[in-house]
Amino acid sequence: MANLEINFAGIKSPNPFWLASGPPTNSGYQIMKAFDQGWGGAVWKTLGVPVINVSSRYGAINHRGSRVVGFNNIELITDRRLCDNLREMEEVKKYFPNHAVIASLMVQTKQEWHQIVNDVQNAGADGIELNFGCPHGMCERGMGSAVGQEPAILEMITRWVMEVAKIPVIVKLTPNISDITEPAQAARRAGANAISLINTIQSLVGVDIDNFVTYPVVENHSTNGGYCGPAVKPIAMNMVKNCAQHPLVQIPISGIGGIENWHDAVEFILLGASSVQVCTAAMHYGFGIIRDMTSGLEQYMDSHGFATIDQFVGKALPNVKHWEELNLKYSVKASIDEDKCIGCQLCYIACEDGAHQAIDLNEDKTIRTPRINEENCVGCNLCSLICPVENCITMVRKDDGTQHQTWKQRTDANNIPVTFDDDLAGGLGHTIPDPVKAFGKL
Amino acid sequence: MAEHRNPPKLQDADNRFAPIKPLMSNTMAYYESSRCLFCYDAPCTIACPTSIDIPLFIRQINNGNLTGAAKTIYQSNFLGNTCGKVCPTEVLCEGACVFNKMNIKPIDIGRLQNFATNSAILTRQKFFVVPEENGKSVAVIGAGPAGISCACQLRASGYMVDIYEARNNPSGLALHGIAPYKITNEEALMEVEFLREQFGFNVFYNTRIDSKEDIAVLEAKYDAFFLGIGLGSSTEIKIRGEGKPNCIGATEFIEEIKTRPVSTPIAKRVIVLGGGNTAMDAASECARLGAENVIVAYRRSQPEMKAYYFEYDLAKVAGVRGMFNLAPIEIVGENSAEGVKFIRTETVNGILKEIPGSDFVIACDLVIKATGQAKQTSLFANISGLTLDEAGRISVNGATGQTANPGYFAGGDAVNGGAEVVNAVAEGKLAGDGIHEYLSALI
Numbered sequence: 103m104a105n106l107e108i109n110f111a112g113i114k115s116p117n118p119f120w121l122a123s124g125p126p127t128n129s130g131y132q133i134m135k136a137f138d139q140g141w142g143g144a145v146w147k148t149l150g151v152p153v154i155n156v157s158s159r160y161g162a163i164n165h166r167g168s169r170v171v172g173f174n175n176i177e178l179i180t181d182r183r184l185c186d187n188l189r190e191m192e193e194v195k196k197y198f199p200n201h202a203v204i205a206s207l208m209v210q211t212k213q214e215w216h217q218i219v220n221d222v223q224n225a226g227a228d229g230i231e232l233n234f235g236c237p238h239g240m241c242e243r244g245m246g247s248a249v250g251q252e253p254a255i256l257e258m259i260t261r262w263v264m265e266v267a268k269i270p271v272i273v274k275l276t277p278n279i280s281d282i283t284e285p286a287q288a289a290r291r292a293g294a295n296a297i298s299l300i301n302t303i304q305s306l307v308g309v310d311i312d313n314f315v316t317y318p319v320v321e322n323h324s325t326n327g328g329y330c331g332p333a334v335k336p337i338a339m340n341m342v343k344n345c346a347q348h349p350l351v352q353i354p355i356s357g358i359g360g361i362e363n364w365h366d367a368v369e370f371i372l373l374g375a376s377s378v379q380v381c382t383a384a385m386h387y388g389f390g391i392i393r394d395m396t397s398g399l400e401q402y403m404d405s406h407g408f409a410t411i412d413q414f415v416g417k418a419l420p421n422v423k424h425w426e427e428l429n430l431k432y433s434v435k436a437s438i439d440e441d442k443c444i445g446c447q448l449c450y451i452a453c454e455d456g457a458h459q460a461i462d463l464n465e466d467k468t469i470r471t472p473r474i475n476e477e478n479c480v481g482c483n484l485c486s487l488i489c490p491v492e493n494c495i496t497m498v499r500k501d502d503g504t505q506h507q508t509w510k511q512r513t514d515a516n517n518i519p520v521t522f523d524d525d526l527a528g529g530l531g532h533t534i535p536d537p538v539k540a541f542g543k544l
Numbered sequence: 545m546a547e548h549r550n551p552p553k554l555q556d557a558d559n560r561f562a563p564i565k566p567l568m569s570n571t572m573a574y575y576e577s578s579r580c581l582f583c584y585d586a587p588c589t590i591a592c593p594t595s596i597d598i599p600l601f602i603r604q605i606n607n608g609n610l611t612g613a614a615k616t617i618y619q620s621n622f623l624g625n626t627c628g629k630v631c632p633t634e635v636l637c638e639g640a641c642v643f644n645k646m647n648i649k650p651i652d653i654g655r656l657q658n659f660a661t662n663s664a665i666l667t668r669q670k671f672f673v674v675p676e677e678n679g680k681s682v683a684v685i686g687a688g689p690a691g692i693s694c695a696c697q698l699r700a701s702g703y704m705v706d707i708y709e710a711r712n713n714p715s716g717l718a719l720h721g722i723a724p725y726k727i728t729n730e731e732a733l734m735e736v737e738f739l740r741e742q743f744g745f746n747v748f749y750n751t752r753i754d755s756k757e758d759i760a761v762l763e764a765k766y767d768a769f770f771l772g773i774g775l776g777s778s779t780e781i782k783i784r785g786e787g788k789p790n791c792i793g794a795t796e797f798i799e800e801i802k803t804r805p806v807s808t809p810i811a812k813r814v815i816v817l818g819g820g821n822t823a824m825d826a827a828s829e830c831a832r833l834g835a836e837n838v839i840v841a842y843r844r845s846q847p848e849m850k851a852y853y854f855e856y857d858l859a860k861v862a863g864v865r866g867m868f869n870l871a872p873i874e875i876v877g878e879n880s881a882e883g884v885k886f887i888r889t890e891t892v893n894g895i896l897k898e899i900p901g902s903d904f905v906i907a908c909d910l911v912i913k914a915t916g917q918a919k920q921t922s923l924f925a926n927i928s929g930l931t932l933d934e935a936g937r938i939s940v941n942g943a944t945g946q947t948a949n950p951g952y953f954a955g956g957d958a959v960n961g962g963a964e965v966v967n968a969v970a971e972g973k974l975a976g977d978g979i980h981e982y983l984s985a986l987i
């Protein structure tokens with residue numbers, strides 16, 4: 103039976119699922135309720151000098167019947183007094199001594215940092231997360247992502263914290279930067295025990311096209327917010343992978359960004375995260391989703407023979423390579439299962455208009471199952487991705503697996519196209535229809 | 545035991561005659577339209593007799609362009625709202641939906657269509673700009689779906705169009721012959737008014753065109769003619785006792801109950817003769833009006849019924865009982881029908897045979913004949929050069945709707961022998977183009 107317990111840079115937790123710093127961790131009440139339902143840890147809504155928030159605060163992207171696939175907020179850090187938060191933190195630790203309570207912090211001066219670190223340590227926090235990520239509001243005041251975007255300043259402030267920290271320190275990174283590994287390395291240099299990422303992505307979630315203002319609307323105006331939710335997961339995973347693979351980072355990573363189920367969590371763990379944090383999904387569905395998350399993770403670990411989380415942290419990392427290292431001789435072609443095909447012909451038009459004209463319709467229009475033209479099929483996956491039927495279109499390997507040739511090898515062997523009209527062009531030999539055949543074709 | 549009370553109270557009647565395809569809410573329409581796959585060369589569009597670009601209008605609904613969605617519908621089908629309500633979508637667009645192949649509920653196309661068209665009608669959208677009149681005029685006989693559709697198409701090409709209608713209302717069977725839980729008279733009339741406002745055709749009600757003299761007057765005045773006259777009264781079954789006052793035709797019955805107060809008591813025991821959709825409608829309505837015992841009696845077996853399975857289901861749900869392989873041989877009773885004498889039948893080598901000596905009487909208080917409608921042969925005879933097929937239908941060129949008399953075009957039930965409203969709409973529109981082509985070539 104899988105053991106979900108983790109020891110994340112010295113912070114122990116009954117499972118790797120933590121609530122990320124945000125509205126669900128605004129109070130001791132919410133965190134107690136979450137722990138009671140099975141969450142392993144919680145990163146307290148960022149503490150600092152309390153703010154005054156605006157109304158309204160959130161905006162969302164809905165996509166064809168799915169609500170909140172992307173979420174955007176302009177809420178700031180806690181608007182509650184530090185003394186109230188600390189009192190509740192002590193209370194939570196009294197009831198849940200074995201759960202992870204991490205205090206997210208954001209202040210300005212060295213003196214403030216020293217004081218607040220000591221305060222949360224005294225309140226019983228198990229760890230500290232430095233919020234260097236918030237990309238709206240707080241950054242205008244020189245905090246949040248303003249720090250995360252300047253590795254030197256991030257390093258300096260982290261050093262201030264490390265001077266007084268007696269508990270593990272996690273540096274939370276902003277994705278609003280061209281190379282995420284730079285602030286990650288700075289955190290490592292400053293002696294941080296771990297990093298967490300990503301914070302939200304600077305965003306405008308939508309425009310009110312009748313009143314000419316972006317969302318969320320505050321009277322007649324708006325401002326950029328921070329973007330999160332399921333839509334940001336791919337961006338977050340790439341950044342987690344970049345940090346996990348970097349030789350000068352090599353400290354534990356808490357993965358954040360669009361996680362809403364066990365499958366998402368497994369993906370982050372396979373890319374190097376050893377704990378995961380969730381906020382938007384808890385805001386959308388409530389704390390009850392944890393039951394599905396822990397049950398699914400257990401099931402996954404049992405079916406793959408992983409006894410502990412550690413056994414699969416980063417297990418996918420060796421397989422994420424540079425493009426130039428991929429095998430150019432590997433070849434897959436689409437294959438349509440005629441018994442499963444429902445005849446929507448979306449694969450046909452997707453390939454016809456959006457790819458390589460490698461799917462043909464039957465001349466007999468009453469037969470709606472399209473046919474793959476293997477000569478033109480480049481194995482791009484598009485048809486299999488848009489097909490609405492599970493496992494109807496599969497990509498079948500066609501090469502015999504004996505040959506291996508990468509772009510790097512071809513470059514080294516001077517066997518690559520180098521002129522505009524080079525005969526080594528990869529697309530040479532594909533049948534491209536005559537442009538005039540496009541006229542009048544649906 | 546009857547399921548319903550006779551006569552129904554007003555609020556009961558509201559429930560029993562509540563629309564079977566009620567108007568969607570914005571939220572329902574959003575979620576339902578989200579499900580559409582946007583198939584290429586979509587089977588739903590292929591299945592639609594008017595070829596509405598269904599995936600397009602559903603996507604327009606989903607993306608918040610309700611007016612655009614209605615425009616897409618009306619460009620293919622002038623009676624988009626009526627058809628959304630009365631079409632047998634289960635065997636047309638929705639029956640063709642690819643989701644059926646996965647045993648997933650097909651997209652609720654009819655109701656989405658109504659969601660868009662209803663909004664356009666209520667907000668009085670104008671989708672069509674009628675060009676200046678081209679100096680030619682066309683007379684349309686019959687203001688049913690075929691005639692209205694033909695008139696709209698002709699107006700869009702600049703013809704002056706007068707519609708002559710024998711009744712005091714437009715819409716033909718959509719108004720008179722379709723059950724009220726499918727479409728109300730208000731809904732049917734609203735759409736015709738919506739069309740008349742933007743197309744500006746003239747309708748002369750209570751004007752039956754029948755005699756040679758009528759025809760001569762019209763021929764002197766108009767350049768071409770469209771016959772959208774539908775079918776006549778219910779056919780006789782030619783059995784003894786058929787003339788009794790409580791032995792009536794189904795279309796006449798449906799027309800009557802659509803106009804009379806629901807509190808009028810209905811007969812306790814009703815026998816409906818026939819196995820088509822009209823028989824189901826009539827039987828279902830009797831049960832909903834509180835008749836205690838409603839039987840649909842069909843002379844062939846159940847699988848041979850012309851009624852769609854969902855229409856029979858709808859009747860059964862209302863409390864109707866189906867009886868099969870029973871041929872009526874006499875309406876019994878002194879002055880009024882007191883029962884129907886049936887004889888059992890069987891099909892031997894594809895031929896329906898009566899089983900001698902198997903006759904028996906089922907008592908009833910009302911007999912409804914739903915065995916088809918007669919052709920309007922009296923008018924046909926007065927138009928020179930028309931040819932009819934062996935079934936008494938007007939013969940036309942399928943591509944243009946032109947009859948054997950080149951100035952006359954036709955469509956709808958008079959041509960197809962009795963099909964759906966949507967077929968009439970398609971044929972009317974086609975004939976509109978046919979007339980335009982014909983008159984343009986005359987110059």
